[in-house]
């Protein structure tokens with residue numbers, strides 16, 4: 001029987017307020033996109049999840065289609081939750097999402113009222129939950145009227161199936177409409193989720209981060225380690241069993257000789273700081289004032305523990321930040 005560590009809230013996890021809400025999120029959250037599907041042994045998923053909770057990670061990020069097979073991550077999470085964590089439900093902040101491809105036919109994806117409500121009902125059933133803490137619209141739907149999507153999100157909160165609403169990967173103009181609509185309908189947007197890491201700065205370039213700062217909305221970064229590129233995983237070749245060998249979401253063609261050489265230089269800088277590349281990369285994201293949390297993935301408890309050390313990183317100096325940009329962009 002699992003008994004959580006009694007030091008889970010005193011062993012170094014830090015919690016940040018999410019925008020101007022009442023919610024505190026751990027600065028490091030755990031995502032279940034990978035490592036909770038049919039390809040991963042149940043015990044390994046369980047070990048990662050429970051180890052995370054033992055370290056004060058209270059936020060777990062899911063989506064309807066995480067697997068493989070789609071839905072399996074929610075099912076496995078639900079099983080671990082009910083077998084090990086049932087007594088701790090109120091210590092957990094659980095998110096799920098809808099809008100990407102989930103089932104066949106015209107209602108199995110995108111952001112109609114029909115899809116979002118049916119998908120959330122399915123997610124709750126798979127996880128064995130009455131409600132999720134946070135429900136996201138996973139992507140912007142250019143065809144469905146924004147008011148339909150946004151009113152559905154409001155209604156989902158009003159009927160108690162989710163406590164808060166988040167938006168993931170929306171372009172700036174749609175984000176602005178969403179922020180206003182949700183605020184005016186008494187369901188303020190809790191958080192925006194997008195990819196931000198040393199290699200990929202889309203929400204900075206696209207203006208979303210600045211907009212969130214202006215409106216005091218939380219921000220959470222996904223794929224903060226660029227799916228493993230910003231770790232030592234690929235510095236000496238492509239190891240068997242890595243995400244790149246699986247090849248579905250991280251292709252070996254990404255790892256060009258130029259990128260490898262830049263990663264090696266970043267790694268050298270991290271070592272000068274007495275850190276791993278993963279640790280420095282996560283610290284870089286957390287240093288942005290708008291960042292509430294980073295959602296890491298981990299295929300082992302060792303990776304999880306290594307990544308949590310970012311909480312003890314010294315701030316990157318302006319000279320170090322410039323060196324990172326110089327390594328990547330030559331400026």
Ligand SMILES: NC(=O)c1ccc[n+]([C@@H]2O[C@H](COP(=O)([O-])OP(=O)(O)OC[C@H]3O[C@@H](n4cnc5c(N)ncnc54)[C@H](OP(=O)(O)O)[C@@H]3O)[C@@H](O)[C@H]2O)c1
Nearest residue numbers: 031032033222223224225226227228231242243296297299
């Ligand atoms: N909103 C969206 O559209 C969206 C999109 C993508 C992800 N997400 C969310 O973000 C979460 C995290 O995404 P991600 O898994 O891509 O995050 P990530 O942290 O960038 O990558 C995780 C992967 O990197 C490798 N890794 C991690 N730490 C390592 C370490 N210390 N040393 C060596 N390798 C290490 C592992 O790959 P190996 O398998 O090779 O060991 C691990 O599975 C997802 O689970 C999901 O919740 C959201």
